[in-house]
Amino acid sequence: xxVKENGILKKYIPLAVFALAIFLLPSHISNYEMKTLIFVGxxxxxxxxxxxxxxxxGQISIGHAAFYGIGAYTSAIITTTYGLSVWIGFLAAxxxxxxxxxxxxxxxxxxKGHYLAMATLGFGEIMFVLFVEMEQLTGGTEGILSIPPLSxxxxxxATSQQIYYVVWIVTIxxxxxxxxxxxxxxxxxxxxxxxxxIAAQAMGVNTAKYKIQIFVLSAVYAGIAxxxxxxxxxxxxxxxxxxxxxxxxxxxxVVGGMSSIWGALAGAFVMTLLPEYLRVFQExxxxxxxxxxxxxxxxxxxxxxPGFLNLINQFKQREGIWRFLESKN
Amino acid sequence: MQLSQILQFxxxxxxxxxxxxxxxxxxxxIFNTTGIINFAQGEFVMLGGLISVYYYKGLExxxxxxCLAAILTVMIIGALFERLAxxxxxxxxxxxxxxxxxxxSMFFKGAAMxxxxxxxxxxxxxxxxxxxxxxxxxxxxxxxxxxxxxxVAVVLLWFFYRKTILGKAxxxxxDNKEAAKIVGINVSRLTLYSFAFSAAIGAxxxxxxxxxxxxxxxxxxxxxxxxxxxxILGGLGNPIGSVLGGLVLGVLESLxxxxxxxxxxxxxxxxxxxxxLFLRPSGLFGSTKGERT
Numbered sequence: 001x002x003v004k005e006n007g008i009l010k011k012y013i014p015l016a017v018f019a020l021a022i023f024l025l026p027s028h029i030s031n032y033e034m035k036t037l038i039f040v041g042x043x044x045x046x047x048x049x050x051x052x053x054x055x056x057x058g059q060i061s062i063g064h065a066a067f068y069g070i071g072a073y074t075s076a077i078i079t080t081t082y083g084l085s086v087w088i089g090f091l092a093a094x095x096x097x098x099x100x101x102x103x104x105x106x107x108x109x110x111x112k113g114h115y116l117a118m119a120t121l122g123f124g125e126i127m128f129v130l131f132v133e134m135e136q137l138t139g140g141t142e143g144i145l146s147i148p149p150l151s152x153x154x155x156x157x158a159t160s161q162q163i164y165y166v167v168w169i170v171t172i173x174x175x176x177x178x179x180x181x182x183x184x185x186x187x188x189x190x191x192x193x194x195x196x197x198i199a200a201q202a203m204g205v206n207t208a209k210y211k212i213q214i215f216v217l218s219a220v221y222a223g224i225a226x227x228x229x230x231x232x233x234x235x236x237x238x239x240x241x242x243x244x245x246x247x248x249x250x251x252x253x254v255v256g257g258m259s260s261i262w263g264a265l266a267g268a269f270v271m272t273l274l275p276e277y278l279r280v281f282q283e284x285x286x287x288x289x290x291x292x293x294x295x296x297x298x299x300x301x302x303x304x305x306p307g308f309l310n311l312i313n314q315f316k317q318r319e320g321i322w323r324f325l326e327s328k329n
Numbered sequence: 330m331q332l333s334q335i336l337q338f339x340x341x342x343x344x345x346x347x348x349x350x351x352x353x354x355x356x357x358x359i360f361n362t363t364g365i366i367n368f369a370q371g372e373f374v375m376l377g378g379l380i381s382v383y384y385y386k387g388l389e390x391x392x393x394x395x396c397l398a399a400i401l402t403v404m405i406i407g408a409l410f411e412r413l414a415x416x417x418x419x420x421x422x423x424x425x426x427x428x429x430x431x432x433x434s435m436f437f438k439g440a441a442m443x444x445x446x447x448x449x450x451x452x453x454x455x456x457x458x459x460x461x462x463x464x465x466x467x468x469x470x471x472x473x474x475x476x477x478x479x480x481v482a483v484v485l486l487w488f489f490y491r492k493t494i495l496g497k498a499x500x501x502x503x504d505n506k507e508a509a510k511i512v513g514i515n516v517s518r519l520t521l522y523s524f525a526f527s528a529a530i531g532a533x534x535x536x537x538x539x540x541x542x543x544x545x546x547x548x549x550x551x552x553x554x555x556x557x558x559x560x561i562l563g564g565l566g567n568p569i570g571s572v573l574g575g576l577v578l579g580v581l582e583s584l585x586x587x588x589x590x591x592x593x594x595x596x597x598x599x600x601x602x603x604x605x606l607f608l609r610p611s612g613l614f615g616s617t618k619g620e621r622t
Contacts, residue, residue, distance in 0.1 A: 054424070058424075060424050062431070108606075108607070110607075111606060111610065112423075113423040113424070113427070114365075114366035114423065115606055115610060117366075117368075118366070118554070118557055118561075118602065118606065119602075119603060119606045121554060122554065122558070122603050123599075123603065125595065125596075126596050126599045126600065126603070129593060129595055129599075130596070132592070133590075133592045133593055133596075243550060247431060247435065250428065250431070254428055284439065285439070286435055286436075286438055286439030286442065287435075287436060287439035287440060289435060289439075290433070290435035290436035290438075290439055291432075293428065293429075293431070293432035293435070294414055294429055294432035294433065294436065297418065297425055297428050297429045297432065298414065298417050298418055298429065301421060301425050
């Protein structure tokens, strides 16, 4: 990923432009489109966390839907069964997803490659079984109803537009956090681990600690997204928290570009909006996603965002060469 | 619980365990030659089951012919998958290959759902439905078929890996790919054979077990996961270990249905998987060439 460190302003321009676009959109789009964009934001949050884990720390998780679910169920249970405030639920969701990530992460992140993938897959499936079977707590297959919407004091975020702003404010904040992590000491350590874990260890980087920290952070992101989801749709059951969703998350990160947080955002846009445009082909969902995933991995393995940035670079280089050759004549 | 009840659970566990064992074999074969874990392995089992039913019921082939044709078909599918999806990126990172095989599994699932239907289907039992009584437990004749097939497969595989040139070449390639290339072994062709072979084995399991537990397009996921658990349990890379791991896992799962409840049965297998991965990734019989830091 290219880092232009010359000037604080330059670094934040893409972010500012993006934030502006997001905030100006609601007046130009329909209610339905706004709801879709809320889902984009929620998915983007999970994707950004997963991107930090996969792209920067070089690990893999195909069970992240579990943390999303933990966040959603925690918020739901705290606000319905216990009737506590939405923000306590939110906090609990963050804490619980982080805690579970810590418990699972410590033994899992000693594994590598396939073993880690399988461990996360297994964990995700176990959580799904728990969501379904622990009926007392989770409502089983029927789930939990009447989850209250987000609110600050007396003000309730009830309309789609209000929820849109809350979700996207959180998304952009988390985007800034992610970007800061990448450019921090932790981020550099992570990239060292990704480059070569042994070399990083030889340089004194405590690889285990950083891997676990990022795993927990990515789980917290997912938990936050899950909480927002629960308060947005006001009803949850185990259905969204399956392996399918975990794989879609991986597709989002990979297709957008593992090595780029913006890639995660782009991927979230693409993969959330795609089913809307492909409604005609809805039955072929599975095959289409599979083909997208495989094509990107086979032909543009670094993802769409880095892939296109590369293409643009190549054009610039070729243009430069043309100009040079022309000027010589 | 009475002895006959326990025996009942154990026997039904053995039949599910054979499927896991065969799936585990598939994982082991591909892993042995290439070091790749094929996340689409479970789908080969599913395809074997669904395609054989299609040949038998849809195209009205005679039973054994339908089974054979299905195995051959899936073998070709496996070979095509390797050539089109794996081979172009054979030198890529582990994560890339994992994701490609995950994509493959999704593709097979979607294609099966479309072309072969969403409903569970089954073949008729190979030699009738009447259960045989064995020490108070009822055994379906099909389970004997499954057991027999497993035994034959293990013997053949042992023979293949130890006594044939191709088998030895595969073991050499798994031990050290570069060294194998140096002595003239065509590793890329071996990879093709491994995928084809694993697909055939998976399909074989799918075909043989369909009369007992019906085949449906989404069965591949859990079977793949449990097959992998079995492979790790028995020691990834050890064919006999894979089969034994499958049987052990099947029996454990079956007993847990009896002791706890059927809802948690999947979680039990997965818990076993996690425990093995965390505590002893080399499994019961494997070498300690595990992927751990």
